[in-house]
Amino acid sequence: MFSLTGKTALVTGASYGIGFAIALALAKAGAKIAFCARREDLIEKAVEDFRAEGIDAHGYVCDVTDEAAVTELIARVEREVGVVDILVNNAGIIKRIPMTEMSVADFEQVIDVDLVAPFIVAKAVIPAMIKKGGGKIINICSMMSELGRETVSAYAAAKGGLKMLTRNIASEYGKYNIQCNGLGPGYIATPQTAPLRDRQPDGSPHPFDAFIVAKTPAERWGTPEDLAGPAVFLASAASDFVNGHILYVDGGILAYIGKQP
Ligand code: NAP
Ligand code: GCO
Numbered sequence: 001m002f003s004l005t006g007k008t009a010l011v012t013g014a015s016y017g018i019g020f021a022i023a024l025a026l027a028k029a030g031a032k033i034a035f036c037a038r039r040e041d042l043i044e045k046a047v048e049d050f051r052a053e054g055i056d057a058h059g060y061v062c063d064v065t066d067e068a069a070v071t072e073l074i075a076r077v078e079r080e081v082g083v084v085d086i087l088v089n090n091a092g093i094i095k096r097i098p099m100t101e102m103s104v105a106d107f108e109q110v111i112d113v114d115l116v117a118p119f120i121v122a123k124a125v126i127p128a129m130i131k132k133g134g135g136k137i138i139n140i141c142s143m144m145s146e147l148g149r150e151t152v153s154a155y156a157a158a159k160g161g162l163k164m165l166t167r168n169i170a171s172e173y174g175k176y177n178i179q180c181n182g183l184g185p186g187y188i189a190t191p192q193t194a195p196l197r198d199r200q201p202d203g204s205p206h207p208f209d210a211f212i213v214a215k216t217p218a219e220r221w222g223t224p225e226d227l228a229g230p231a232v233f234l235a236s237a238a239s240d241f242v243n244g245h246i247l248y249v250d251g252g253i254l255a256y257i258g259k260q261p
Contacts (some may be wrong), residue, residue: 001238005030008082009177009235012064012121013091015042017190018140020049021230022088027055029232031086034077035064038219064091064117066125067109074124083132084125086235088203089118089162090140094192100154114158115165120170126178134177138234139166141182141246143253160161163246172246181234185249187212188222197221218251226251 003027011023014035027033028204033050035057037043043059058081062073077084093113095106118139129135142159144152162182169180187193196208215220223253233239248254 001028002236004086004232004236006215007031007085007235008077009033009086009088010077010084010121010125010129011035011088011090013037013063014088015039015046015059017040017189017192018185019088019090019222020137022090022227023057024050024053024055024224025228025232026059026086026235027053029236030222031144033057033082033083034060034064036060036073037091038063041210055086064089064121065112067120070117070120070124074121074128078128083128086136086138087121087125087130088138088140088231088235089121091191092140093157094152096151096195098151107157110154111158111161114155114208115161116209118162119165122165122180126169130173130176130227134140135179136239137166137169137178137180138231139163139180139182141166141184143184143186143248144185144249145182146248146254161225167244168244174243175224177240179234179239181239181242181244182246183227183230184232184246184248184250185227186222186248186253187217188224188226193221201208215250215256216253217256220251222249222251237246240260 009026009031011019014023014038022036023033040061047059062069137161141163144156145159145163148156161198166182
């Protein structure tokens with residue numbers, strides 16, 4: 001039920017972090033892996049890291065905000081790996097800037113990568129999925145698909161939008177046996193969140209670190225590997241009647257009112 005043997009998966013932004021861990025999990029479940037990112041040196045390093053795990057992953061340089069480059073990427077993946085059965089829209093960025101100090105250009109850049117790009121890549125793979133008789137699209141959402149906080153207005157707007165893009169793809173293409181679901185990671189230790197965990201100049205722990213541990217019933221940060229099982233579930237036949245759902249993998253954050261004083 002959870003086997004992905006014979007399937008081709010494309011994971012965007014999988015040179016490290018959550019994308020790499022998800023691609024590794026899909027590969028271990030049997031899928032052939034194509035992935036993309038912008039930095040070629042880190043793509044090459046990731047290909048080596050996959051190889052060390054016995055996985056022959058195909059890495060491509062592609063900025064997912066560039067529609068022409070994405071069209072070319074999908075054609076290459078179809079030729080060199082296979083028609084995409086599973087798309088994971090994982091590539092994402094964040095800019096932590098108070099809203100009244102944020103430029104329109106910065107706001108738009110976050111929206112472009114975190115919301116417009118998943119639209120571009122999904123749009124590029126859906127026709128072949130329809131032809132093939134089905135497919136799986138997993139959009140990487142966030143706590144900020146549900147919650148706000150200081151400094152992340154663009155990111156929250158994008159991830160909230162991605163939640164609704166997910167539901168709309170499910171609504172529009174469910175009849176073609178395409179399931180589009182979201183994975184909503186909690187606070188996960190990756191380069192993206194390193195600035196929230198790094199020690200202060202005086203060597204003391206970052207206050208955000210303790211804040212997140214206190215906000216999380218599991219009392220820890222998540223790891224990229226915490227997303228592995230949920231990603232395989234949403235990529236596999238086990239979730240064939242799950243559509244338009246956001247699966248939060250957050251150690252309980254969204255269930256919790258917070259520690260009493
Ligand atoms: P990360 O460590 O910063 O990794 C991001 C990946 O995306 C890298 O491979 C990066 O490589 C790639 N990327 C960025 N912009 C791209 C673009 N325009 N085109 C192609 N690839 C691009 O991030 P992460 O923490 O693993 O997060 C992965 C996803 O999960 C993001 O969507 C993020 O918003 C979401 N998320 C993260 C957390 C968390 O706590 N870490 C929680 C919830 C959701 P290049 O820079 O070389 O392109
Ligand atoms: C932040 C964080 C978050 C996480 C994640 C939470 O500054 O609050 O970067 O937004 O990355 O998306 O689920």
